[in-house]
Amino acid sequence: MSKVRDAVEEARSDAQALHKKILGTTAKDHAAIRASARSVATEASELARAIRGLLENQQADAKQHLKDAASSLDAAATDAQYLANASGADVKARNLAALGRVRSATQELSQAVAAKRASLIRA
Amino acid sequence: MDNYIAIIFDDDSKAYDGLHALWNLDSEGDVTIHGAAVIHRDKFGYVDVATKDTDPGVRTAIGVGIGALLGALAGPIGAAAGASIAAGTAAGIGAAAGGVAGLTADVAKSGEQDQAAFESGFVLPRGKSAVVAEVTEQWTAPIDDLASRLGGSVFRRAKGDVRSDMWFDSDYPEYLYPYDYEPTYA
Known part of the structure; x- marks a missing residue:
């Protein structure tokens, strides 16, 4: 199979990068996590918006995965916005919650990539 | 096909490759x-995950989930082998269960985790390393060829079968990284 890298794969790559970014903060102190939170919230929101912009031309199975990914990213953005002003144990808890939601988004995007690749093989 | 796989290697270096x-x-x-x-x-039968992170909270989830997936991958193989060597396995089950708990012995104490840990021994023998993954593959040749080229052997089971396995732990994704990484053992 020839190498294919389209907008959906680019979105997955962006989500992977966001996951790495959040994971990189998990062992840091609260100040460092809060400092990163605002940019995480912005990136998650922008990625969710970009993914919704891809929906129109997708097949049904890929479309559902993209919708789910966008929803997870919106939730991650909410977590990140909240933790920017959080304190105590809430900081770590919200950061791990955001990490989990971005992981879910990445896996949904991965499923969308798989669906697109399968459709190329069938075509 | 959506599958879970484990590619077993002789050592860490080959598993990283x-x-x-x-x-x-x-x-x-x-x-x-x-x-x-x-x-x-x-x-000693202890299972550890090569992570890119050392946060204790993340590693707790890692320790619990890995044995469940290995046990689910063993599936009927583990059950059959267990039946054939039923006598004398109790010590092995205990050792394996402790190993699966890894850094978090307090969370690996249910009978289900003991069973999953026991069955995992048939997939990942002591002293061996493995790559475990959730994959979508249109055909098995690419991964089979990869394993053959690197000297590994492949265990493969359909995602639907694994998820319906009675020993499977729904927290599995916590230790599977959604991208390539440089593995380290903390």
């Missing part, structure tokens, strides 16, 4: 990797 080669197959579009990790089972 296997992890990178697997993600390279994804980059080429030959398969799609949804998550993958390198693990190792030491001579």
